[in-house]
Amino acid sequence: MRKIKEFIIEKLILLCGLASIFFVILIFIFLLKEGLALFKTVGVDKFLFGQKWYPISEPAQLGILPLILGSLLVTFGAAVISIPIGVGCALYIAEIAPPKTKEFLKAGIELLAAIPSVVLGFIGMVTLVPWVKNIFHLPTGLTALSGSIMLAFMAMPTIVSIAEDALYSVPKSYKEGAFALGATHWQTIHRVILPAASSGILAAVMLGIGRVIGETMAVMMITGNAAIMPNSILQPVRTLTATIAAEMGEAVVGSEHYFALFAVGIVLFIISFAINVTADLFLHKNK
Amino acid sequence: MRAEKTQKIAFFFLLLSTLLIVIPVGLIVVIIVQKGIPAINWQFLTDIPRQGMRSGGIFPAILGTIYLVSGAIIFALPIGLLAAIYLSEYARDNLLTRIIKLAIVNLAGVPSVVYGLFGLALFVVFFKFGASILSGSLTLGIMILPIIITASREALESVPYSFREVSLSLGASKWQTIRNIVLPNAIPGILTGTILGLGRAAGETAPILFTVAAFYLPRLPQSISDQVMALPYHLYVISTQVPNVAEKVRYGTALVLLVLVLFMNLVAIIIRYQFRKKKKW
Amino acid sequence: MNKRIFLTIVISLFGGLAFAAKNNNCLQIKGSDTMVNLVQSWAEKYMEINPQDFLAVTGGGSGTGLSSLISGSCDIAMSSRFITSKEIDLARKKSIEPFEIKAALDGLAVVVNPKNPVSKLTIDQLAGIFTGKIKNWKELGGPDASIVLLSREVNSGTHVYFKEHILRRGNPASTEEFAPAALMLSSSQAIADEVSQNTSAIGYYGMGYISSKQKAVAVAKDDKSVYETPTIDNVIKGLYPISRPLLIYTNGEPKGLVKKFIDYALSKEGQGIVVQTDFVPIK
Numbered sequence: 064m065r066k067i068k069e070f071i072i073e074k075l076i077l078l079c080g081l082a083s084i085f086f087v088i089l090i091f092i093f094l095l096k097e098g099l100a101l102f103k104t105v106g107v108d109k110f111l112f113g114q115k116w117y118p119i120s121e122p123a124q125l126g127i128l129p130l131i132l133g134s135l136l137v138t139f140g141a142a143v144i145s146i147p148i149g150v151g152c153a154l155y156i157a158e159i160a161p162p163k164t165k166e167f168l169k170a171g172i173e174l175l176a177a178i179p180s181v182v183l184g185f186i187g188m189v190t191l192v193p194w195v196k197n198i199f200h201l202p203t204g205l206t207a208l209s210g211s212i213m214l215a216f217m218a219m220p221t222i223v224s225i226a227e228d229a230l231y232s233v234p235k236s237y238k239e240g241a242f243a244l245g246a247t248h249w250q251t252i253h254r255v256i257l258p259a260a261s262s263g264i265l266a267a268v269m270l271g272i273g274r275v276i277g278e279t280m281a282v283m284m285i286t287g288n289a290a291i292m293p294n295s296i297l298q299p300v301r302t303l304t305a306t307i308a309a310e311m312g313e314a315v316v317g318s319e320h321y322f323a324l325f326a327v328g329i330v331l332f333i334i335s336f337a338i339n340v341t342a343d344l345f346l347h348k349n350k
Numbered sequence: 351m352r353a354e355k356t357q358k359i360a361f362f363f364l365l366l367s368t369l370l371i372v373i374p375v376g377l378i379v380v381i382i383v384q385k386g387i388p389a390i391n392w393q394f395l396t397d398i399p400r401q402g403m404r405s406g407g408i409f410p411a412i413l414g415t416i417y418l419v420s421g422a423i424i425f426a427l428p429i430g431l432l433a434a435i436y437l438s439e440y441a442r443d444n445l446l447t448r449i450i451k452l453a454i455v456n457l458a459g460v461p462s463v464v465y466g467l468f469g470l471a472l473f474v475v476f477f478k479f480g481a482s483i484l485s486g487s488l489t490l491g492i493m494i495l496p497i498i499i500t501a502s503r504e505a506l507e508s509v510p511y512s513f514r515e516v517s518l519s520l521g522a523s524k525w526q527t528i529r530n531i532v533l534p535n536a537i538p539g540i541l542t543g544t545i546l547g548l549g550r551a552a553g554e555t556a557p558i559l560f561t562v563a564a565f566y567l568p569r570l571p572q573s574i575s576d577q578v579m580a581l582p583y584h585l586y587v588i589s590t591q592v593p594n595v596a597e598k599v600r601y602g603t604a605l606v607l608l609v610l611v612l613f614m615n616l617v618a619i620i621i622r623y624q625f626r627k628k629k630k631w
Numbered sequence: 632m633n634k635r636i637f638l639t640i641v642i643s644l645f646g647g648l649a650f651a652a653k654n655n656n657c658l659q660i661k662g663s664d665t666m667v668n669l670v671q672s673w674a675e676k677y678m679e680i681n682p683q684d685f686l687a688v689t690g691g692g693s694g695t696g697l698s699s700l701i702s703g704s705c706d707i708a709m710s711s712r713f714i715t716s717k718e719i720d721l722a723r724k725k726s727i728e729p730f731e732i733k734a735a736l737d738g739l740a741v742v743v744n745p746k747n748p749v750s751k752l753t754i755d756q757l758a759g760i761f762t763g764k765i766k767n768w769k770e771l772g773g774p775d776a777s778i779v780l781l782s783r784e785v786n787s788g789t790h791v792y793f794k795e796h797i798l799r800r801g802n803p804a805s806t807e808e809f810a811p812a813a814l815m816l817s818s819s820q821a822i823a824d825e826v827s828q829n830t831s832a833i834g835y836y837g838m839g840y841i842s843s844k845q846k847a848v849a850v851a852k853d854d855k856s857v858y859e860t861p862t863i864d865n866v867i868k869g870l871y872p873i874s875r876p877l878l879i880y881t882n883g884e885p886k887g888l889v890k891k892f893i894d895y896a897l898s899k900e901g902q903g904i905v906v907q908t909d910f911v912p913i914k
Contacts (some may be wrong), residue, residue, distance in 0.1 A: 073440070079429050083453040083499065086492055090460065093471040117808055119694070120718075129811070151367025159361060160368075162555045168368065169618055175375045177546075177615040179553025180462075181582045182604050186378050187588050187768045193828065202779040203833045205814055219371055249357035275450030277461025279556040280586060287782070288815035299814050304463045304556075309817060311467070311560050313694035313786025315721055316475055316702050328467040332460065338374070339459035343452060400675070480704060565689035566671060567656075577687070591664060591690055591818035 088301060094332055096173070098325035101125070105319075110326060115299075116290040118310065118320045125323045127330070129290045133207070133300035136293050137286060139349060140211025141218055146268055149222030151270040153267075154222070157230035158252055169224075178219035184281035192285055200298055205287030209299045213281050220270035225346075229263020230256060249275040262345045269342035273335050303327050305333045384602050389602025393454040403566065403592050408603055409569055414483075415552050415576035415610070417571065418562065421487025422494055429542060430498030434540075437499070439528055440505035459494035465493045469561040483574040486562030490560045493557055494547035501543020504537035538625035542618045549614035553607065555582040565591075581607045657685040658888055661711035662696015663788050664818050665737065665837035668878050669908045670709050670896075676904060677895050684888060690818070693788025700728055700880055706889055711737065711788035711837065712795075718719065732879045734755040734896055736911035738861030739873040740836045741844040744802065744830045749860040751849040754872060756798050760833060763810025768797040781822045789819070793835055793876055811882070830891030837877075838866075839909040846861035866911040877910065 076330070101110065105125050113126015156168050190211060196204030233256050241251040289300025290310065307324050314321040397407030441447040469489030481487045509532050517527040555563075563583035571578045585603045587597045660670055667690040674686040689705075696708035701722045703894035714729055722729050743749060743758060749771050752760075759765040760778060769775045776789045783790040790809075795908045816822050819836035825834045827844035842848050851859035865871040885893050895901050904910035 065523075069432045071522060073523055076432045076436045076440060079432035079531055080450060081439065081455055082429050083432055083495065086495065087453045088470070090429060090464070090468045090492075092537060093468055093476070094464070097467075097471050101578070115811070117785075119791070120806075148367045148370050152371050155361075155364040155368045161769075168372070171372055171375065173619060174612055174615055175371070177549055177553070177611050178375075178378070179555070179607060179611055181555045181586050182382070183378075184607055185585060185600065185604055186381065188589060188661065189380070196829075202815065203778050203825065204830055205825075214373075216374065223371070241662075247353045248359050249360045250353060253360070273459045277459070277463070279461065279463040280582075282591060284586070285818070288817075289812055290815070291811040294605055299812075301815065304461060307463050307467065308556055309784050309815070310561055310786060312691040313471070313627050313698060314697035315718070318698075318721065325471070328464050333463050335459050335461055335464075336456055338451065343455050345563050389879070565667075565685060567687045569685050587690075590816075590821050592668075594819060 067281070091226075091332065094325055096331050097322055098327075098329040101319065101322035102328045110323075114292055114338055116306070118323060119313070123319060123323075125319075126338075127303065127306075127327060129292050130301055130303045130306050130327070131330070132288070132293055134302040134304070135225070136207050136296060136300055137153060137210040137214060137282060137302055138272060138275050140207060140296050142268070142272055144211060144215035144224055145218040145271060145275075149219045149267075149271065150226055150264060152219070153223045153226035153230060154257075155250060158248070158256070171226075172220045172223050175216070176224075180217065181280040181284075183216060186190050186282035187281060187285045201297055203299065205281055205285060205288065205299050207286055207293060207296045207298060210282045210286040210300070210302075213285060214275045217278060217281070218275045219276050222229060222267045224269035225267035226260070226264045228331035229260040232263070233259045239310065265343040268340040269338050269345065273338040273342065276338070277304060277331065277335055279308050282310055303331050307331075369614065379608070382601055382608055383497060383561045385598060386601035386603075386605030389596075389598040390605065394602060395601065395606070396418055398569070399566065401539055403588055404595050405569050408581070408584060408606065410570060411579040411581045411584040411603075412606065412610075413570060414580045415582075416609075417483055417578060418486050418490060418550050418558065418580060419551045421483060421574070422490035423493030423544060424550060425488055426495050426498050426547060427440065430495050430543075430547075431502050431540065433495075433499045434502035434506055437503050439524070439532070453503075454496045454499055457492070458500075462493065463559075465557040469557055474561055480575065481560070481562050481564075481577050483562060483571060483576060483578050486558045486578070486580075487574075489557045489561050490551040494551050497547040498543050499588060501546065502536070502540045503537020505543070506532060508539065509535045520559075538621050542622045542625075545614050545618035545621070549618070552614070553582055553611045555580075555586055558583060581610070607609075634790045651879050653668050657687060658707065658892060659687050659699075659704040659705040660696075660707040660709060661689045661690075661691060661759045663693040663711040663877070664690045664783070665693075665711040665787075665789050665839070666709040666734075667736065667907060667912055669839065669877075672904050672908055673892075673896050673901055676900070676910075677892055680895075681891070684891070686892065692784060694786035695789070697880065698728075700729065700882065701725055701726065703882075705763030706881065706907065707892070709734075710793045710878045710880060711875065711892075713878065714880060728883045730881045730884055730892060732881070732897075733913055734879045734893075735877040735902070735905045735913055736866055737875055737877050738866040738871045738911065739789065739835060739875060740838045740841050740847045740861045741833065741835050741839065741850060742826050742847050744826055744828075745844070745846045746830045747773060747846065749848070750846065751851065752798070753851050753854050754797060756852065757850070758800065758807070761793070761809055762798055762807050763812060763814065774829045779825075779829060779832040780810055781825055781832055782813040782815055783807050783819070783822070783836070784817055786816045787835060796873060796875075841909065862907065863909075874911075876913075 070340055110125055112128050114128050115124040115126050117124040145174055156165055191209050241255045253330050282302050283305040286325045288301045288305055289299040290301040293300045305326055314324055327333035396409050398410055400406030432551045469485055473485035473488050474481055486615045513531050517531045558580055562577055563580050564577040567579050570618050588600055671688045674688050693710040693712050696710055697718050699705040700708035710816050767777055798807040821839045822834035825838050826834050847861050849860045850872055853859040859865045859871045861871050866874045881889055907914045
């Protein structure tokens, strides 16, 4: 009797183990099911490279290039801000901070990671946006820059904690060897430890970027949502994520607009899939 | 000498980087607390919204968030825990395991709005659950699955192998060993993961936008096929769509959400800390 | 032992919820952001008089409301534009017969910051501004500053109405669009907020959203006509050139709870609430 019960439980465990693969495939299938239907009426190249996004006009113009560029611009800006600061902070925590401060800082970073994006979007709206507008004398503070700054805050915890893990796992012997040869702490850091941890740090950066590209609420509230081909970071942009969130309510289930938004979802899924797989490869190389 | 100077400058910049993260975060929390506290009173927390959500309270949103989060955990915890047990106790070092781990990493990285689309396509439309607590919870559940699996797996793997060896050598079966020896010792870590998952589910907006969130419901949900208000969506709506909401109401809502999420994370961190200190091995 | 008690509580909480039948007395109203405050006020007052009925009001834009009506997920759609023939076809395919009721009137206000010296514009000038052909306030007699265009999202009936009647001058063959540089804001309130803090911004929304923080521009059909501001009087007399009806769509002729609510909205008391929310009553 017990043997049968155990057999069932162990089969259940196996099933659950396979569950994650099942869900990833399921997500992909459903995105494809609804998104590929778009390409019966709109060519793939017109969709990906078209420069006008007017989804409710007759006929609808469904080019997502401005949206792709908007997402890329905001992400790039966030990367430029968050990578140096994030890696710097990880270095500080891993190598320089005294033990008590270290615990405190690590907890603080985790708490930052926990702040919901809608709260950060709200704060960005009421504090950052007017500030950007005044500092740069812009017609409006709803710009890609505001989005980048806020998104950098969301990427930094990811970058800091994974980079810190990577730095922590550099063998102590490397450090000791360098000190024995008379190197200062800083020389050891930038000539020995950083290179040794480089693939882990790279993975950290990629996962942080992956988080940023997928961000929805904060960008929707502070980047202005203008589907133009961006030519400066001080302009409003519209991202792939904000487009889906803002327009899905309007799209009747089964309409071309509905399929188009799912097609945008496919693009997002593929981008995040690519980033995650690459980052995972780097993490494994490190180990 | 020059090397010393370079070090001083470099270390200064590293400290600066840390401050650049810590100080704005502190400021954000302080601003929200300062401007939100005036709105917090018993009425705010227990009343329904009135006057087009400009006054009254946010109780339906709080309750809605609690329902959604509970539903998500009911779905994610059993599956996640069993998946973690598989990975830590049964999986061999082969291609299948590698693919499973890759799948988990991917689930963790899927943008939240894509989860919303998926929930819409699968639960709302295909299964015809409609916009409901059921759809919303299931969507959130899949979203937090990787968090639960990863944390639980780490907890299980940190139980020393010797514990298992002793149990098996005494004649216990594999499952008995897991159930009576490994699991109980991993509970703090599993608990940490669960709470972190809850915190994440409570704060997400995009997955619930098309699967459950309602703008204004005058009364509490009666069944799992009802729509529900939720704190993150409510904050979004009163920040961008409702005219003339008093500033303190907006900050108050942000404060309640922030306190809820940070509190859960703090509890998780404390459990983990205590666990590490008291580890018997 | 404790685990069992806990589990029992959780299961009964959810069990209770899971098996409760879907309540028939809840009306779902969705749609126009322009109308959402008006309809919510109606709903609140109605529920005071009829405490056993429940109404849930959601915004999201006219397009969202109509698409909900078509999908069957709401009972009443609020819309600040007319339903399109495409939507009617889609509805009929899903066995929904849209029934139109005029609930109130609205003068579509074009607003600028109170510090902006420009206070009157013709429809041609408005079209030029919002399609991006006129880019600087100095072309209109204002300061030398780039015009910041604020628009609603595509799901907004107001957006569609503005595009059809101002940008395209009511010509169905026109292909004019909003300038790509126009900021798509998620609600009328967001436009109101931005206009009140930005001296170069111009936006549009239903007259119910005008407050002392914005200035409504006087509009004329052409430069030979009189410039009129969007007041209740001007709309009733038909003097304000961009007026439109605010509509309610139901599935078939209203019956039961739907009819009760709509009767209230069209009653003297309901129309009084229209005036209170700064819109124009239908009679």
